Amino acid sequence: MESPTGASLSEAGKRDVGATIEVRLADGSTVTLSRGATAADLVARNGRNRSGEAIAAVVDGRVVDLATALEDGAEVALVSASSAEGLAILRHSTAHVLAQAVLRLWPGARYAIGPVIDDGFYYDFELPRGEHFSEEDLARIEEAMRAIVAEDQSFVRQELSFDAALALFAGQPYKQEIIEAVRAGADELDASSKEAAAGGVSVYRNEAGSGARTPSDGAFVDLCRGPHVPSTGHLGHFKLMRVAGAYWRGDERRPQLQRIYGTAWPSEAALSEYLYRLEEAERRDHRKLGIELDLFSFPDEIGSGLPVFHPRGGLLRRVMEDYSRARHAAAGYEFVYTPHIAHKELFETSGHLQSFAEGMYPPMDLEGGQQYYLKPMNCPFHILVYKSRQRSYRELPLRLFELGTVYRHEKSGVVHGLTRVRGMTMDDSHIFCAREQLPAEIRSVLEFVLDVLEQFGLSDTYLELSTRPGEKAVGADEEWEEATELLRSVAAEMGLALVPDEGGGAFYGPKISVQARDAIGRHHQISTVQLDYQLPRRFDLSYVAPDNTRRRPAMLHRALFGSVERFMAILLEHYAGALPTWLMPEQVRVLPVAGDHQAYADLVAQALRGAGIRVAVEGADEPLNARVRRAKLAKLPYILVVGGSDVEAGTVGLNRRGSERPERGVPLDAVVAMIQAEIEARGSPEQARVLR
RNA sequence: GCCUGGGUAGCUCAGCCGGUAGAGCAGCGCACUCGUAAUGCGCAGGUCCGGGGUUCGAGUCCCCGCCCAGGCUCCA
Secondary structure, eight states: OOHHHHHHHHHHSSOOSSSEEEEEESSOEEEEEEEOOBHHHHOOOTOOOTOOEEEEEETTTEEEEEEOOOOTOOEEEEEETSSSHHHHHHHHHHHHHHHHHHHHHSSSSOOOOOOEEEEEEEEEEEOOOGGGOOTTHHHHHHHHHHHHHTTOOOEEEEEHHHHHHHHHHTTHHHHHHHHHHHHHHHHHHHHHHHHHHTEHHHHEEEEEEEOSSSEEEEEEEOOOOOOSBBBBBGOOOOEEEEEEEEGGGGOTTTTTTEEEEEEEOOHHHHHHHHHHHHHHHHHOOHHHHHHHHTTTEEOOTTTTTTEEEEEEHHHHHHHHHHHHHHHHHHTEEOOOOOOOOEEHHHHHOOOOHHHHGGOOOOOOOOOOEEEEOSSSSSSEEEEHHTSSSOGGGOOOOOOEEEEEEOOOOOOOOOOBBBOSSSEEEEEEEEEEEEEEHHHHHHHHHHHHHHHOOOOOOOEEEEEEOOOOOOOOSSSSSHHHHHHHEEEEEEHTTTTTOOOEETTTTTTOOEEEEEEEETSOEEEEEEEEEEEESSHHHHOOOOOEESSSSSEOOEEEEEEEEEHHHHHHHHHHHHTTTOOGGOOEEEEEEEEEGGGGGGGHHHHHHHHHHHTTEEEOOOTSSSSSHHHHHHHHHOOOOOOEEHHHHHHHHHHEEEEEESSSEEEEEHHHHHHHHHHHHHHHHOOOTTTTTOOO
């Protein structure tokens, strides 16, 4: 908020007025400039602005316009369009051009805010007469923006008093509201910093040199903190992406504005690379792959967010679940099964109805006033397993595991493919242990989770620590603090970095979540480990300690896949559908060259099947090329083509996924052994490479 | 819930200014028997999301509803 230049200005004023000033550059060198020189003069002197390279400057740690006059002794660094700061300025300036274009096309439109977001920007408008943007308008607006860029209008900064600014933005209630908010903020500052805040706001005018001065005579002016690129000619590599409704200040009680999203980049190459990235993400969309690979669907007849798995998807799911079960068994987990509905009282005891009711399906009312709820989480049920009899310290840690299906009533706007569903299966585990066992147990759980994820090819991971959520949290502050500190210290001991996520914890406790980066750089929250002192208390859990006293256990909630459905979606997108061989529903397809080779093809398939490999044979009813193509499109790891010479020699033609050239005459035994070894090794030799 | 876009064959989509619905792929049948990314011919396939209205006539225009997708967090 405050303006550091305020101080240096007065300081500079006391100095002797010479003809030149000296400024220091980032590399430590000093440059002598004439008094009154600006950052732009420095750029010109360096001759470094040929392609709009430098678009702003950092003066004494503050990002400013190139037109800013430099003070003697200032430290100056230039901001290039491709740096993080530069990109933000570029996008923000493009947002201004968007607003100017919209005001040209819709005189009388009100404009609100136009901030920078990841990879782009948006601007919110209110059009006259309640008009709305349509998708077709985007092309017209872009055209108007390109005209403004061609005019190479300069962005000129001007400081205004609050009152002058309010007058300038007469008829722009959103701008006025922002000005009033800034004034209210400034009033809270003490006298000295109030002076620094200059008692007003800054605006930027776009001037084409025509002398136009106010919005009504054609020039554009926007309330803005800045900085901006020197002129619109520095922009141009942008694209408007979509329109959306958005509430003023994100508040649904306030007017809904019309938002336009856009993206902007320093070069055409960077823009098209970004657009390609979007296409790539679309190509990998698990909903699309689910149809192409015949894995699952969402029948309207069932309801939104409720998937069915087809045989191939079912097979994939079973392989995932079987592997999960095997690993859990080996790691000392015990398997339980619990029902899908329960009395209202259970969820009152657990606190779900108090803290999570909006995420739950409404109750089923039964005769006699009894109410049942669909379960939104497995924890209360596992707690009841613990509570079924008295527990001894000798049993702890008690690790209960279930692939438990839960139902959550997600709001209609947020359901999305398999990643946000209303019915899902959690690979849920609840570990009951003595408090002193917690550090060792958390550590072993984290090691277990990271190792299993790596087997699925998700090894680019980091951890996030989610702390106490604002109002929803239950439990005492000290306990939250203690639990949070425990998670922090275990992770630190293991040498794992923790990224903070303030307020992101569950209502009953803090959590560590494992975030995995996928093949195209997106990150997904996968596993979570939550520490909970609350539920053991609410359910009055206890165990008998060695000294024959009753003690309260602590609980760890742990999901590894998270939901099986969502994990499948992440894998599909990570691998673009080309799953590692061990996960692929069909691992090998045998193609006889002609009908004469059918019997040998069946023999080959039998040998593979005998080795536990999933294989199918496709006969020669269609040309070989067509069958190879179909198998490639199905992203099969191995295609075995067998013809006359193979029948004689006991060999196969081996066509591996991702390889351009097939190998001829490979002995059958060698192929069986190789594929078998690959399946056993799991992992992901091809690591999500892009396969077309 | 709200904004924008969409809903036409199993899938992907075309269908202009209102004139009696089309393509490619998939499916089925017949022929072809082929050595690494689409063999040919034929057949079948439709409540144009539902309802109402305008009209001589509606997939198309208007109104109401349903469903799907993206967005509604980044605060000048």
